[in-house]
Amino acid sequence: RKEVEQDPGPFNVPEGATVAFNCTYSNSASQSFFWYRQDCRKEPKLLMSVYSSGNEDGRFTAQLNRASQYISLLIRDSKLSDSATYLCVVNGAGGSYIPTFGRGTSLIVHP
Amino acid sequence: SAVISQKPSRDICQRGTSLTIQCQVDSQVTMMFWYRQQPGQSLTLIATANQGSEATYESGFVIDKFPISRPNLTFSTLTVSNMSPEDSSIYLCSVIGQGPREQYFGPGTRLTVT
Numbered sequence: 479r480k481e482v483e484q485d486p487g488p489f490n491v492p493e494g495a496t497v498a499f500n501c502t503y504s505n506s507a508s509q510s511f512f513w514y515r516q517d518c519r520k521e522p523k524l525l526m527s528v529y530s531s532g533n534e535d536g537r538f539t540a541q542l543n544r545a546s547q548y549i550s551l552l553i554r555d556s557k558l559s560d561s562a563t564y565l566c567v568v569n570g571a572g573g574s575y576i577p578t579f580g581r582g583t584s585l586i587v588h589p
Numbered sequence: 590s591a592v593i594s595q596k597p598s599r600d601i602c603q604r605g606t607s608l609t610i611q612c613q614v615d616s617q618v619t620m621m622f623w624y625r626q627q628p629g630q631s632l633t634l635i636a637t638a639n640q641g642s643e644a645t646y647e648s649g650f651v652i653d654k655f656p657i658s659r660p661n662l663t664f665s666t667l668t669v670s671n672m673s674p675e676d677s678s679i680y681l682c683s684v685i686g687q688g689p690r691e692q693y694f695g696p697g698t699r700l701t702v703t
Contacts, residue, residue: 521695521697523694527691565631570690576634577622577690582631
């Protein structure tokens with residue numbers, strides 16, 4: 479089983495739609511969780527950290543479910559500019575700072 | 590956050606030559622990493638650059654092929670040695686900032702080996 483798993487997609491949604499991605503992780507001792515966004519031919523950029531209580535930033539909501547070992551990202555009112563690959567990142571297991579990346583979920587928002 | 594610059598941004602190199610990529614961070618950071626990403630693929634961690642000591646390499650990567658230096662807390666280099674076309678990729682420098690382990694990436698170096 480891979481340490482961090484994501485559905486690669488692509489998720490193809492119309493503008494204005496709500497879309498959700500999940501990411502599962504295998505190491506229950508993981509402590510830090512993040513979502514990154516990567517545009518084509520660009521470096522990954524931090525979208526948001528994921529806190530135990532869940533957190534929201536505008537149209538984006540991230541949640542953590544430790545019992546089931548997954549994190550989620552919800553995007554409301556999708557924009558064309560949301561089209562990108564969304565990477566799930568997990569680290570901190572056993573005191574390690576080495577992040578583990580998922581393979582990414584591709585989102586395409588169309589008019 | 591941390592601002593990271595990489596040089597060169599891209600290069601086209603001949604088989605058998607070597608290229609050194611530089612990574613400069615605008616603040617002192619504890620953790621620095623080197624990744625590569627091939628087209629359409631996920632990030633692959635090459636190594637953790639350790640300040641003042643040998644880098645820690647991931648499985649499948651060795652020091653002779655990818656020597657890394659990190660003389661201080663803001664600068665590191667990655668050399669891709671004896672290049673072959675299979676080394677064509679984007680090489681990314683990354684750091685973890687102070688605080689909540691948020692990771693930041695440089696803009697990447699796009700390498701093409703002919």
